[in-house]
Amino acid sequence: xxxxxxxxxxxxxxxxxxxxxxxxxxxxxxxxxxxxxxxxxxxxxxxxxxxxxxxxxxxxxxxxxxxxxxxxxxxxxxxxxxxxxxxxxxxxxxxxxxxxxxxxxxxxxxxxxxxxxxxxxxxxxxxxxxxxxxxxxxxxxxxxxxxxxxxxxxxxxxxxxxxxxxxxxxxxxxxxxxxxxxxxxxxxxxxxxx
Amino acid sequence: xxxxxxxxxxxxxxxxxxxxxxxxxxxxxxxxxxxxxxxxxxxxxxxxxxxxxxxxxxxxxxxxxxxxxxxxxxxxxxxxxxxxxxxxxxxxxxxxxxxxxxxxxxxxxxxxxxxxxxxxxxxxxxxxxxxxxxxxxxxxxxxxxxxxxxxxxxxxxxxxxxxxxxxxxxxxxxxxxxxxxxxxxxxxxxxxxxxxxxxxxxxxxxxxx
Numbered sequence: 001x002x003x004x005x006x007x008x009x010x011x012x013x014x015x016x017x018x019x020x021x022x023x024x025x026x027x028x029x030x031x032x033x034x035x036x037x038x039x040x041x042x043x044x045x046x047x048x049x050x051x052x053x054x055x056x057x058x059x060x061x062x063x064x065x066x067x068x069x070x071x072x073x074x075x076x077x078x079x080x081x082x083x084x085x086x087x088x089x090x091x092x093x094x095x096x097x098x099x100x101x102x103x104x105x106x107x108x109x110x111x112x113x114x115x116x117x118x119x120x121x122x123x124x125x126x127x128x129x130x131x132x133x134x135x136x137x138x139x140x141x142x143x144x145x146x147x148x149x150x151x152x153x154x155x156x157x158x159x160x161x162x163x164x165x166x167x168x169x170x171x172x173x174x175x176x177x178x179x180x181x182x183x184x185x186x187x188x189x190x191x192x193x194x
Numbered sequence: 195x196x197x198x199x200x201x202x203x204x205x206x207x208x209x210x211x212x213x214x215x216x217x218x219x220x221x222x223x224x225x226x227x228x229x230x231x232x233x234x235x236x237x238x239x240x241x242x243x244x245x246x247x248x249x250x251x252x253x254x255x256x257x258x259x260x261x262x263x264x265x266x267x268x269x270x271x272x273x274x275x276x277x278x279x280x281x282x283x284x285x286x287x288x289x290x291x292x293x294x295x296x297x298x299x300x301x302x303x304x305x306x307x308x309x310x311x312x313x314x315x316x317x318x319x320x321x322x323x324x325x326x327x328x329x330x331x332x333x334x335x336x337x338x339x340x341x342x343x344x345x346x347x348x349x350x351x352x353x354x355x356x357x358x359x360x361x362x363x364x365x366x367x368x369x370x371x372x373x374x375x376x377x378x379x380x381x382x383x384x385x386x387x388x389x390x391x392x393x394x395x396x397x398x399x400x401x402x403x
Binding site for chain 1: 205206207208209210211212213215216230277279298299300301302303304307348382
């Protein structure tokens with residue numbers, strides 16, 4: 001596979017420089033430009049047409065999420081990978097629905113980042129299930145269908161205590177603090193997925 | 195010239211690894227250790243006794259400011275430079291009050307950070323503004339602040355006991371004292387108090403697009 005041409009947008013200079021530095025010893029990726037805002041990202045995309053654009057989700061003015069469709073307009077062949085401080089499924093959903101190929105957390109390892117960039121360059125789109133375990137997704141789906149803890153336990157052949165454990169895990173990962181919120185979120189995901 | 199030995203702490207692994215590489219490019223700086231949370235930082239500083247600890251202000255388990263007391267105890271000769279996304283004077287003042295030698299914004303170019311490292315290594319303090327002493331009403335002891343951060347991170351008492359290597363009984367006592375001191379009647383109120391006291395940074399706003 002030929003070298004991936006990568007552009008980076010982050011409003012913090014130190015973060016920008018650190019991210020760029022990661023690719024110094026990684027010949028498969030060539031950093032072609034770095035910018036500090038969403039609007040400059042659009043201009044850079046138009047000018048350089050990078051294969052992948054690594055975009056910070058929160059920037060002043062036009063932020064990452066808002067910039068995605070405009071970057072794709074400026075350069076339809078560019079894949080956008082959002083970089084975020086948090087790795088929450090709802091951000092991934094949002095990013096993908098706006099046209100991104102995926103989302104990666106700043107707490108991820110460099111190897112994770114390289115893999116995500118290469119996957120994006122190949123045209124792959126990240127699935128939200130990658131952020132939840134398979135079992136967590138199963139439980140979440142059933143919660144969205146309005147099933148009680150007892151019903152979920154029966155359905156998955158696990159104990160109710162285990163169901164409760166998954167419920168807590170989901171609330172933690174999704175940063176949702178009420179049962180009702182979890183049900184609402186699960187139903188929203190089901191609607192988005194269909 | 196003797197190299198400046200630095201331990202680097204930031205929970206954003208990608209940023210930390212890139213920054214480590216950037217600093218290493220400066221021939222007189224040697225990154226001798228890295229940490230992804232405040233507790234790991236305290237352990238590494240104690241065992242490595244670096245000249246400088248470069249510390250991100252917001253880290254899980256133990257934030258940068260509250261880690262400073264442990265750093266000072268474990269390695270009194272280590273000078274701390276705080277790294278932060280926040281330029282609020284209140285945070286800068288807090289860093290000063292906690293005994294930091296420097297405060298560098300992530301907004302600034304790497305060259306500035308390297309300059310700050312050299313300055314602090316040679317005995318100069320490096321702050322963006324002249325900090326006024328912070329007048330922050332903080333009724334909590336360092337230990338209570340530690341417990342409060344872990345509570346605000348959603349940890350159960352048993353997990354807190356594990357992280358802090360204390361008994362469950364002690365943790366429960368701390369939690370009760372915290373609720374009393376802060377006038378909190380629920381975990382949610384404790385979390386709000388934690389944000390107010392700078393023990394944790396406010397969570398990412400959900401509505402932010």
